[in-house]
Amino acid sequence: DTAVSQTPKYLVTQMGNDKSIKCEQNLGHDTMYWYKQDSKKFLKIMFSYNNKELIINETVPNRFSPKSPDKAHLNLHINSLELGDSAVYFCASSQTAEAFFGQGTRLTVV
Amino acid sequence: AQSVTQLGSHVSVSEGALVLLRCNYSSSVPPYLFWYVQYPNQGLQLLLKYTTGATLVKGINGFEAEFKKSETSFHLTKPSAHMSDAAEYFCAVTLGGGTASKLTFGTGTRLQVTL
Numbered sequence: 001d002t003a004v005s006q007t008p009k010y011l012v013t014q015m016g017n018d019k020s021i022k023c024e025q026n027l028g029h030d031t032m033y034w035y036k037q038d039s040k041k042f043l044k045i046m047f048s049y050n051n052k053e054l055i056i057n058e059t060v061p062n063r064f065s066p067k068s069p070d071k072a073h074l075n076l077h078i079n080s081l082e083l084g085d086s087a088v089y090f091c092a093s094s095q096t097a098e099a100f101f102g103q104g105t106r107l108t109v110v
Numbered sequence: 111a112q113s114v115t116q117l118g119s120h121v122s123v124s125e126g127a128l129v130l131l132r133c134n135y136s137s138s139v140p141p142y143l144f145w146y147v148q149y150p151n152q153g154l155q156l157l158l159k160y161t162t163g164a165t166l167v168k169g170i171n172g173f174e175a176e177f178k179k180s181e182t183s184f185h186l187t188k189p190s191a192h193m194s195d196a197a198e199y200f201c202a203v204t205l206g207g208g209t210a211s212k213l214t215f216g217t218g219t220r221l222q223v224t225l
Contacts, residue, residue, distance in 0.1 A: 043215040
């Protein structure tokens with residue numbers, strides 16, 4: 001069983017579209033995250049949820065809206081996609097300091 | 111606030127040679143430190159972590175790292191490189207395991223292993 005799973009793995013879409021990425025963890029962790037990895041491989045946190053409550057929101061444009069229906073799921077919805085949103089988005093979960101990452105979603109905006 | 115600096119964006123070693131990837135951190139409180147590895151088109155896999163206790167930590171695949179508070183360093187080593195070690199390596203710091211903890215990553219070091 002995959003501990004942290006994301007769908008889709010690849011996403012190609014046109015500018016201006018709205019898209020969602022889904023994430024599920026079966027580790028029983030209370031905290032989930034979204035990280036963004038840019039074209040230079042730099043990783044930066046976007047959001048953190050603890051037991052469905054938003055804990056961290058790192059100055060991300062409000063076109064990005066996370067939603068956590070329960071503590072095992074954290075989805076990311078992106079409105080009005082821009083070229084600069086092209087990146088790999090990683091979901092992660094943790095119970096203590098150690099985070100477990102999903103395989104990533106490579107988003108390409110054309 | 112915390113930050114991580116990884117010296118050398120690209121390191122090349124011969125198979126069988128020592129691997130040394132450098133990481134220095136800045137933290138206002140005692141940090142938790144991690145090394146993650148990313149293989150091409152894969153997610154991040156935890157290699158090892160330092161939270162408290164023994165400053166020399168051993169991880170998977172023969173890697174180890176030593177926490178040196180006086181040098182604010184957490185360098186990653188492996189005595190003998192293998193071709194399968196070729197990947198991107200990230201050092202990361204967090205200020206503890208609380209609900210508001212977040213990982214701050216270094217810029218990564220690409221390890222190349224040659225024959």
